[in-house]
Amino acid sequence: MSQKLVSARIPTPGKILSREIEAPGWTQKDLAEIIGRPVQTINKIIRSSGQITSETAIELSQALGTSPEFWTNLEAKYQVYLVVSQKT
Template identity: 75%
Template sequence: MSQNLTPARVPTPGKILSRELEARGWTQKDLAEIIGRPVQTINEIIRGTKQITPETAIKLSQALGTSAEFWTNLEVKYRLHLAGKEKKQEGKEQIITRKSQLYTILPMSEIIKNGWIKKQIPLIV
């Protein structure tokens, strides 16, 4: 049986960027000047209120000697982590898994079509 392990905490891409700036001795203003973006944009990325776009990822990769994929992957993994936490808190993840299992083992479309169960009723086992 495989285990689905998830990290307890996923750092924001902004946290990684902040540490990189610190290691280089750069300020947010320095980076903004280098990549030609407003300081506010850099600050919002670091605070986690603005996502790293593909265009910004390319500029960051050029300035920091990384790949654009590094920055986009950090962003996507962080956003997926947040979305997964929300789904778990709502309990929807379990419902979707159970529904999927039912549709795999039973002809659910036919069962609903024949009126044996109503489509509006959540299929929870």
């Protein structure tokens, strides 16, 4: 009996970011102002049409009290998930 393994669905970095900014009651605009980025950058990450760069990971970590690695790991795992899910 041969079974095809399917990778588990993982949350997008944008979904996690959305939850993180909702916790203190911030909007996307608030976070954009805090980290000095255009609100479009935050919106693209939340909609999964933009990736979290190393620079953005550092800015997010400083604003949200996390580590840059938290954000880069989320992004890397999500990108691997996308590749694997396309092959299955």
